[in-house]
Amino acid sequence: MGKSKITVVGAGNVGATTAHIAATRKLGEIVLIDIVEGLAEGKALDMAEASPIYDTSQSVLGTTDWAATAGSDVVIVTSGVPRKPGMSRDDLLATNARIVKSVSEKIAEHSPHAIVVVVCNPLDAMVHVAAKTLGFPKQRILGMAGALDSARFCTFLAAELNVCVEDVKCVLMGGHGDDMVPLPRFTSASGIPISQFLSVAKIDELVERTRKGGIEIVNLLGYSAYHAPGAGAVKMAEAILTDSRHIISCCAYCDREYQAGGYFVGVPAVLGRRGIERIVELNLDAAEKAQFAESLAHVKALVAKVDALL
Numbered sequence: 001m002g003k004s005k006i007t008v009v010g011a012g013n014v015g016a017t018t019a020h021i022a023a024t025r026k027l028g029e030i031v032l033i034d035i036v037e038g039l040a041e042g043k044a045l046d047m048a049e050a051s052p053i054y055d056t057s058q059s060v061l062g063t064t065d066w067a068a069t070a071g072s073d074v075v076i077v078t079s080g081v082p083r084k085p086g087m088s089r090d091d092l093l094a095t096n097a098r099i100v101k102s103v104s105e106k107i108a109e110h111s112p113h114a115i116v117v118v119v120c121n122p123l124d125a126m127v128h129v130a131a132k133t134l135g136f137p138k139q140r141i142l143g144m145a146g147a148l149d150s151a152r153f154c155t156f157l158a159a160e161l162n163v164c165v166e167d168v169k170c171v172l173m174g175g176h177g178d179d180m181v182p183l184p185r186f187t188s189a190s191g192i193p194i195s196q197f198l199s200v201a202k203i204d205e206l207v208e209r210t211r212k213g214g215i216e217i218v219n220l221l222g223y224s225a226y227h228a229p230g231a232g233a234v235k236m237a238e239a240i241l242t243d244s245r246h247i248i249s250c251c252a253y254c255d256r257e258y259q260a261g262g263y264f265v266g267v268p269a270v271l272g273r274r275g276i277e278r279i280v281e282l283n284l285d286a287a288e289k290a291q292f293a294e295s296l297a298h299v300k301a302l303v304a305k306v307d308a309l310l
Contacts, residue, residue: 004028004241007069007111009103010079011040011062013223014119017230018076020047023058025234027241030060031069034079040064072111074237076144077103077130080120082224092121097306100126104133112136115240115275118143118251119233121224123176125302127251127264129310138253139276145176146249146266147232148225152213153182156206161197163189171282172210172249173258173266174295175302180266181291182207186282239271252276258284258292265299 006027008019011034019032034040044062051058061068069075080096100120107116116134118127118141127143134141149172158165167190174181184203187194194203209216217225239246252269254260257279268280284292 004074005031005072006237006241007031007033007072007075007107007114009033009075009077009107010120011036011043012078012082013226014082014229014233015076015078016043016047017226018078018119018233019044019060020050021230021234022237023047023051023060024054024056025238026056026058027234027238028073030058031072032060032062033064033066033069034062035064037064066106066110069106070110072107072114074117074240075107075111075114076117076119076233076237077107077126078119078229078233079103080126085218085222093125093302093306094309096120096122096126097129097309100129101133101310104130108134108136115140116142117233117236119229121176122302124251124264124266124299125306128303129306131253131264132310139274141253141264142236142269142271142276143176143251143264143266144229144233144236145180145251146172146268147235148229149176149180149182149210149213149266150249151228151232153187153206153210156209157187157189157194157198160202160206161189161194168194171268173268173282174292175265175299176251177295177298178211179291179295179298180211181288181295182210183282183288185285185288236271240273240275243273245270245272245277247271247280250276252279254279257281258296260296263296263299263303265296 032040040062044060047060123145131141154168170187171183270277
């Protein structure tokens, strides 16, 4: 792959932060697009003026013109209404489904060979909407959720253990919501199972905090997180563009895998130049299978709702 091109759709907090992180990582040509005149242009100019300080020599083009996005290798979709206090991810369903459908039509027109990473909520349902609209091969459509949720779980664990956060590795599955499935049995600090460090009660407490991680930020700020989601999206884009084959928990299409039956849901996956290179199938125990089945049932219910709306 030559010089890569990344389009970030939506110049709000998540989109602008995603574009900024991608620029500092020097991932290629970056286009930031928004429907609001001046918003993407202004934020892109601000980033450009920061580049001499970061010493990145990386510019970001801000625009409202979809023609500028043509031929993108990766498109990251952040557009949509953010969560506010008292709102669940499900409350966003109807509005964001219409937005994602409209954006996906533009992506299909201008970047028919792109790999698309969806970030907006409710995540699993929005990935379904994008896939249904785009008509791309399923491995080229994925959602950023597990990368964010894993980062939260690792952050909480590292703080509790007082160890370097880079040493903590974990796996999360299921839908991106309160019934997500962090997997302590597959979580370690420098290869040492966390059960060697923490009690079951403490692990359960950190799992629950991870599940509520999004609303914890919303309650503190009055709006959704954006630094960690942006970093998660860029981590996925970088794995794709560099064909690094990183295993990242993300929302991917599963049919026979985990007996999902043809739904986009959070699983560990190998990411490379084709998008989802393969799904990693873990040997789950009975309790883990039950949690995943419950989370998948919620995803299926959301998909049914969104199909009825569109």
